[in-house]
Amino acid sequence: MIEPSGPLKGLRVVDLTRVLAGPTCTQMLGDLGAEVIKIERPEAGDDTRGFAPPFMPNTRESAYFVGVNRNKKSITLDIAKPEAQAVVHKLLANADILVENFKVGALAKYGLGWDQLKEKYPGLIYCSITGFGQTGPYAPRPGYDALIQAMGGVMSLTGEPEGEPQKVGIPVADLFAGLYGTIGILAALRHKQATGQGQQIDIGMLDTHVAWLANQGMNYLATGQNPPRLGNQHPNIVPYQVFPTADGYMVLSIGNDPTFERFCKNFGLEHLLADERYATNAARVGNRALVTETLTAVTRTMPTDEWIAKLEALKIGCGPINTLDRVFADPHVQARDMLVKMPHASGQEVTVVANPVKLSATPPDYRSAAPLLGQHTDEVLASLGYSAAEIASLREQKLV
Template sequence: MQGSFAPGALNGLKVLDLTRVLAGPTCTQMLGDLGAEVIKIERPGAGDDTRGFAPPYVPKTTESAYFVGVNRNKKSVTLDIAKPEGQAIVHRLLAECDILVENFKVGALAKYGLGWDELKDKYPRLIYCSITGFGQTGPYAPRPGYDALIQAMGGVMSLTGEIDGEPQKVGVPVADLFAGLYGCIGVLAAVNHRNATGQGQRIDIGMLDTHVAWLANQGMNYLATGENPPRLGNQHPNIVPYQVFPSQDGYIVLSVGNDPTFERFCRLVGREELLRDERFATNAKRVENRQLVTDTLTPVMRTRSTKEWVAALEAAKIGCGPINTLKDVFEDPHVRAREVIVEMEHASGETVQVIANPVRLSATPPSYRSAAPVLGQHTEEVLGRLGLSAEEVARLRESGIA
């Protein structure tokens, strides 16, 4: 799938991006994909921390794969906001921007005159989104937030891992990603509010808040019982069998979501007698007798290969799937058909591959206008729009401000 350039839902909106690493950049990349112009402010000479999160690098470039994956559709402007002249330029940018997204520690931007309290009266239409580890209030507010730390404190690590093993974090930085996505949702709601009232507002996203929010059924299981849910490995806390089973040549996920599906499964595998056993007859009983169900079905599942099971179970409309490596994922015919890989031209002259935005809009789909920028790639362009001459930009560069 090549980069597309259809009109975006957020065309005309301008975002000042004061974020780095993952949570904030996830939010601003989503806004950029939906058509907003995103101006990313980076430290002169260093840039976003993730420029250095390598290897791996994108092939034939000096750009980290991490940075390229979360910074498309953005313009990179180098600017030292700790210096008064840099702050003055930020104010000039804010005069024409709709949204500011930042993920500095609580109170850090106020030192530069760029906090919400310093800006809200001067720019009453400004939507100001802050993404931090613990939010703007509460006893933990001053603490820095890191993905693994939030996964630990937010409870998901206590739920993840083998029954008798140690707590495990999820294999991708979900705490960062969810915070960025919730931040984007907040921004979109604030845009709608501003369209109706003309007023901007503050959005306060705490990674711990968002992490607790997506504990979902497990969080509700605790609230309903007052008991900490145990780690179950690859098993489901409320549905059985819904787990990984060994096959003849590997593993398979079996997802039996209800009693009629379990009945079809038993008939498929020739174990109809289980339907007459009250320990297997209903999902509630199967949850009570989880180990018995697992021990009974494991030898059954070992009788066929994963491929054979997938074919048979899918034909019977029983949820199942292989456990794919990332190579398997990106070569999967359905994933290919959905065009989840996008090729974009990079400033290095190379073509880079990125993962597509999953939001499919019929009238205003995401667009892929520009690959992640090299450091300071758009400084002259953006500052020139503010009326700064090439000589003035050169002076700012020489002084370390840009």
């Protein structure tokens, strides 16, 4: 593995996470230079190793797993056994951070709960990511992305007005929980730097979901009214939505009155500016259907690419609705280096989505692709002082 160079270089993370929320958090830490030791179940490993097809080309590694487990070392341990728990304790003796997403109380069965570790390792930062957090009536429940999207309100806001509620097309509840976990860890590291003390970080997926209801959450708090589903329209700005073109669709984002005026003057709609129903954003929100109908008749007159060229020249927000092939082929996405090719232990090269954080002095680095199951077991155990014979014995006992 290439030596890390990021701002978290020198930090060790014990990674007891699987699926998506936890691995998103620990991959971010790994990208920023931390040594991440991922502990997986012998033979089975992280559940997402089996979330396939698709597999990465010419490998038996699931695309799902490869996408959120780079810059990690994989060791296999059966943490239900005392001998394997002893290995975890040896790791923790020189670790800065533990990240886990077991059900509340599950790790306590193995002597690895926060209350059992905090006195033995007072500087340990212990990040727990669960569906509902460590407290409250739902704490014992398992958390799943679609379930959290439903309970957290976003599904009630997503979809066509007359259609059924819709979840977002990617697992945003998992992803946000993982990223909030990273933020909490970075704050805890600053506290530890100042005081020497670790702490527990309690991340509940439902909490993080409620936190990013953002303007829609505030719309409810301001009015006491549940915001309706608006399809692809914006609750507070009109026109800011999908419009049909002569050959497809585009997003038109007119964020203020001067921009609307510029749009009207350049596309034969200047007469609308004298109509009070169109004159201000507040009026346009109140006459949403009328504005949409009026502009749709105009947007249908040109193909998408022609609209984009003309609107960009006028500095009016717009964009095509890209499929993923167009996203990854986009010249701006490519210029921003959002795809990275990495050598994989299978002997193949894998392409992954890059870390979006751009740091001028200590950028994310890409040291190793997602590991094979147990790829680093012998290496890590040897670094902890286990002899070859002791490692072989652990393997014979199916503890690793």
